[in-house]
Amino acid sequence: MPDADELIADALTAARGADVRAAERQLDRLVVGAGVADGPAAVDAALVARLVRAVGRLWPRGWQPADLVRIAARRLGPPAGRLAVDLVAAQRRALPDPVPEWWDDQLAGLDAAVWWDDDRAYLTAWAAREGTDRIAALRDAVDVLALVEGLPPIAVLRPPPGSTAAATATPRGGSGSRMLDRVRALLAKAESTTFPAEAEALTGKAQELMARHSLDEALVAATAERSDRPGGVRLGTEPPYPGAKALLVQEVAAANRCESIWSDDLGFATVLGFPADLAAVELLYTSLLVQATAAMLRGRTERRPKGGSRRTKAYDESFLNAFALRIGERLRSATEEAGRDAAREPGAERLLPVLAARTDAVRERLDDLFPGVTSKRLTIADEEGWSSGTSAADRASLAASGRPPKAVRGGRPPR
Structure with missing residues (x-):
């Protein structure tokens, strides 16, 4: 007589295969809990337990909750993404204290919380919440399990919960939350305005504030007993136009003294740098993606021929590529201006060595985590889209830059 774990293993093997009928047969056995004492309830409890264990094994392999939710939604669809949110919430209960503050912040950003009363009844409750049936719930759960157990290791950007480094790490003060609140307010205005020149000015001011804050943080950290080390974040580059989004990440990262590596197959770009810069x-990336999309939609409308539509993939992608490059120029200019202002202040002679040391540290981190980085060149497929994107990024400019697309670095996760 099979037990629940055997039924799950058989269903998982079938799901990974190419025989759809065999997969459905194994799923039917799972639905009724064929031959298992307590039937469906035992299957649900065992399946949730295996999912939670599998999720927990991802954390030492570099994955973070947001990464898991992103790839589940990308590869399997939105319901799988919501299931992954519940799984990271369930797995949080098994983590040893202390759990890093950033970890719980990430879960809060996902709205991850245990809302069900009993793991044995979780899949039934989840099906009711999703407006689906038990068969669909089990299919999603098995698919997510196959995904989770098949994910490769990726770069460990921060010590995961339970590690010695995570337990001994203490957050350094001076988060600059008031400054970040000012930046968020400026970017919110930039996103809401319909005047490109105003959006440009607001975004430029936000970059100046953050660049100056970064310089201040660098000088403080240089004299601290325990200085910052380069860390990393991952930013989603989901379709459509993932290459253009990766280029935008790269431009924003470069303007803020960071390095960016795009993992196209996993749907994200990894940005390496110091905390204030990250x-x-x-x-900026989150805000500029909103601004770029809005500008692209306006560009379609302005150039739509009578009785037709201007929307084409080539136009949109060229538009976004041009927008990213022009935005990068503006952001770098704002950063350089903040640096010139800082250089005129007393004690500025310390700044250049500190920044040079930070640049070297970020480069070393890049080489350690991504030794096999390659470049991918983006091409212009639509001249009108390129011109429109450049203008949209900086209407106040008298002339377009005419620069060709820049290469975007992409790398496979280290194994």
């Missing part, structure tokens, strides 16, 4: 990249 915060700047996250805020």
Whole structure:
């Protein structure tokens, strides 16, 4: 007589194979809990337990909750992404204290919480919440299990919960939350305005604030007993136009003294840098993606021929590539201006050596985590889209830059 674990193993093997009928037969056995004492309830409990264990094994392999949710939704669809959110919430209960603050912040950003009363009834409750049936719930659960157990190791950007480094790490003060609140307010205005020149000015001011904050943080850290080390964040580059989004990440990262590596197959770009700079990249990328999309939609409307539509893949992608490059120029200009201002202040002679040391540290981190980085060149497929994207990124400019697309670095996760 099979037990629940054997039924799950058989269903998982079939799901990974190419025989659809065999997979459905094994799923039917799982639905009724064929030959298992307590039937469906025992199957549900065993399946949830195996899922939670599998999720927990991802953390030492470099994965973070947001990464798992992102790839589950990308490869299997939104329901699988929501299932992954529940799994990281369930796995949180098994983590030893202390859990790093950033970990719980990430779970809060995902709205990950245990909302069900009993793991034995979880899949039934989840099916009701999703408006589906038990068969569909089990199919999603088995597919997510196959995905989770098949994910490769990726770069460990932060010590995961339970590791010695995570337990001994203490967050350094001076987060600059007031400054970040000012930046968020500026970017919110930039996203909401319909005037490109105003959006440009607001975004440029936000970059200046963050660049100056970064310089201040660098000088403070240089005199601290325990200085910062380069860390990393992952930013999603989901379709459509993942290459253009990766280029935008790269431009924003470069303007904030960070390095960016795109993992196309996993749907994200990894940004390496120091804490204040990483915060700047996250805020700006999120805002500029909204601004770029809005500008692209306006560009379609402005150039739509009578009785037709201007929307083409080539136009949109060229538009976004041009937008990213022009935005990068503007952000770098704002960063350089902040640096010139800082250089005129007392004690500025310390700044250049500190920044040079930080640049070297980020490069070393890049070489350690991504030794096999290659470049991928983006091409212009639509001249009108390129011109429109450049203008949209900087309407106040008198002339377009005419620069060709830049190569985007991409790498496979280290194994």
